[in-house]
Amino acid sequence: MRPIAISCGEPAGIGPEIAARAWERLRGEIPLIWLGDPRHLPGAVAWQAVESADEAAAVSGEALPVLTRDFGAPAVPGQPDPSHARGVIDAIRDGVDLVRAGECAGLCTAPIHKAALIDGAGFAHPGHTEYLADLAGVGEVVMMLACPELRVVPATIHIPLSQVPARLTPELLEATIRITHAALIRDFGVTAPRIAIAGLNPHAGEDGKMGREEMLMIAPLLDRLRGEGFDLMGPMSADTMFHASARAGYDAAVCMYHDQALIPIKTIDFSGGVNVTLGLPFIRTSPDHGTAFGIAGKGLADPSSMIAALRMAADMAQARASR
């Protein structure tokens, strides 16, 4: 298969070391190509500079292939350097270009420190998800976090909690459900997706006594989509929809805001969770965690989520290629 491109992410975080450890685990299984400054990799890793994805595929069993960039300075673990910001952003863009050109099978992004990119390079996006949508020229994309026990989708993503009710429109929710439904069929092998939708308010509004978004917006939308044949549950009380027997009743849970979706999955499986962007014209996955500055450079970072993200990207690419 074509290599999976890995963008370096924040050099002062754990991104370079989890990429190196993932390569050690996956060499011989999935060809990789890392986009970054090799000075930021852990000293012990065997890496090799390459010029192309073809060359990366040839050497990936022996060394971590690196499409080298010069960020101008080494990284100090735990201390993001604003002068690295441009390089971090460009590595993501170049990874997208490789995938869109068909040279790589997918992009796996290592975590970025959003504040460093804003301060250092005026990054105009709150996260990869929004940046990738912009690069792809796509209006609506969907963030999904997936582990073997649960898939969750926050309808609103990187916005303050105070802005959630206003941003939660029927149009946004409908697009989120449609994109999720299509991806469950296309990329996750679910033939008849069952999607649970959380309410916004405690007890899903308790018949309007604790909030009216469920009655006025969410329930009517779900009824309309059920009329088209969608198998939808809800609006459900968010506090009781994530225990094991409730999870058995659906293939994905659409939630109203970031933490409503991410707290349950990171509690159930922090090390195995994968962040995947749905609705893009290419494959993008990521570990579910951040830069972990407190443990960067200490050899303590667990590469499991990065490995799961690389395996998911490879599986998605193979499934799409076989269709």
Ligand SMILES: NC(=O)C1=CN([C@@H]2O[C@H](COP(=O)(O)OP(=O)(O)OC[C@H]3O[C@@H](n4cnc5c(N)ncnc54)[C@H](O)[C@@H]3O)[C@@H](O)[C@H]2O)C=CC1
């Ligand atoms: N996809 C991305 O680019 C993401 C970036 N971030 C960014 O990361 C930065 C730090 O965010 P936090 O909320 O502190 O979350 P975090 O995930 O970086 O850290 C939370 C806790 O989990 C631990 N941890 C995280 N990954 C680990 C690993 N692989 N092995 C062992 N322990 C691990 C950390 O040491 C810390 O105790 C922020 O700037 C945030 O924006 C956060 C999530 C995703």
Ligand SMILES: NCC(=O)COP(=O)(O)O
């Ligand atoms: N908490 C998830 C997160 O921040 C990931 O965002 P993104 O960079 O993948 O858009």
